[in-house]
Amino acid sequence: MLATVIILIVILIVAWFAIDLGVGKKELMQKERTFPMRQASLKLFTDGTKFYNDLFKSIEQAKHSIHISFYIVKNDEVSKKFVDLLCEKANQQVDVRLLVDRIGSIKLNRKMRKHLLACGVKFSFSRRLKFPYLFYTINARNHRKMTIIDQSIGYIGGFNIGQEYLGLDPTLGTWKDYHLKVTGEAVNDLQTQFLRDWSSSMNDEEQHEEVIDRQIKDPSMQIVQFRSTEGVSLEDHFLHIINEAKNELCIGTPYFIPTESLMAAILKARKRGVTVYILIPMRADHPLVRDAAFSYLPALVEAGCQIHQFYYGFYHGKVMIADERICDVGTANFDKRSLFLNGEINCFIFDPVFIKHVKETFHTCLHDCPLLSLSDIKKRTWFDKFKQGVATFISPLL
Incomplete structure (x- = not known):
């Protein structure tokens, strides 16, 4: 009798999880958006100090509005400097809004939040737990990192707010990332x-504030397109880039956990003669994510893909380049969480000159990073292989 009850409870929990994930995802997938082709002037940052200096200077010079969304804002000296700067601008009657992910910014404590609100900063958590989609909403994070100053300057990419992004975390060391101005x-x-x-964080999704559509035409600017995803179409966007490659494909990611379709596309690219470079970190900043990658790497190495491991510190860049035809820099990792759960935004770039610049930064980093061989993979211990098996099983949630 007890065994029957336990089995029924397990069945109900599994059914709830399945319905929770399915219906919750269906509700969010309708919010995906591919924006039109636009003109833009771009600047690439790969160093945290240079990025923060530029970002903080733009915030200091803001006249009307500062709208910021980060996945992570911590409770350290860098974060406190950031919070104090926002408060200073709010005291100057600038419209300052800070949106952070509830799970990612769990270290942003109540004291700092009260300080922000007391200064006049409008603050909100995105992706709060929502009944009845509890399991889905705790996993589907807002992973976008965007800053918009006076609706004239924007930032998008992989950096968050914390001391590790300046290379000040002794465990992770030097931090390499990609962020666009x-x-x-x-x-x-x-x-x-x-x-x-x-609006979504305020439960006011029907009311959207007007955005002034500023048309700025300049033939010297680059052609770009932003693609905002909610765990549905990102795989198709990545497949498009891979399939566009004729000579060279570059993939930089901190977490390499591809789908079967993406793996097949990469291997197909190799068969048609494309040189494939994949850059991943040697260190891990989260449990098991590095181990999960080793389920896919042997087949890629055997096919002739060049897998390099960044060993100076931690590689957090999210970049894909197909020849000098198309380049993607954004917030999405090459993993199943970004593909099927998180809210992400990526910038697709179609300017050959700027793409060449991004590719040069990628290859400069690649040059000093050791190449992974099959013998390296075979040397992994039984415990490493055990973790790999566990990681592969739970890879959609890593």
Whole structure:
């Protein structure tokens, strides 16, 4: 009798999880958006100190509005400097809004939040737990990192706010990332996405504030397109880039956990003669994610893909480049969480000159990173292989 009750409870829990995930995802997938082709002037940051200096200077010079969305804001000296700067601008009557992920920014304590609100900063958590989709909403994080200043300057990429992004975490060491500074008409779309996320966090999804559509035409600017995803179409976007490659494909990611379709596309690219470079970190900043990658790496190495491991510190860049035809820099990792759960936003770039610049930074980093061989993979211990098996099983949630 007891065994029957236990079995029924397990069946109900599994059924609830399945319905929770399915229906919750269906509700969010309708919010995905591909913005139009836009003109923009771009600047690439790969160093945290240079990025923060530029970002903080733009915030200091803001006249009307500062709208910021980060996955992580911590409770350290860097984060306190950031919070104090936002408070200073709010005291100057600038419209300051800070949106952070509830799970990612769990270290942003109540004292700092009260300080922000007391200064006049509008603050909100995104992706709060929502009944009845508890399991889905605790897993489907808002992973977007966007800043929009006066609707004229935008930032998007992999950096968050914390001391490790400056290379000050002794465990992780030097931090390598990719973040774009955007000016021009494309900033309209970052503003639109922020306001959609802000309205959603306020449970006011029917009311969206107006974004002034500033048309700025300049033949010297790059052509870009922002693609905002909610765990549905990102795989198709990645497949498009891989399939576009004729000579060279570059993939940089901190977490390499591809789908069968993405693996097949990469292997197919190798068969048609494409040189494939994949750059991943040697260290791990989260349990098991590095182990999960080793379920896919042997087949890629055997096919002739060049897998390099960043060993100076931690590699957190999210970049894909197909020849000099298309380049993607954004917030999405090459893993199943970004593909099927998280809210992400990526910038697709179609300017050959800027793509060449991004590729040069990628290869400069690649040059000093050791190449992974089959013998390296075979040397992994039985415990490493055990963790790999566990990681592969739970890879959609890593």
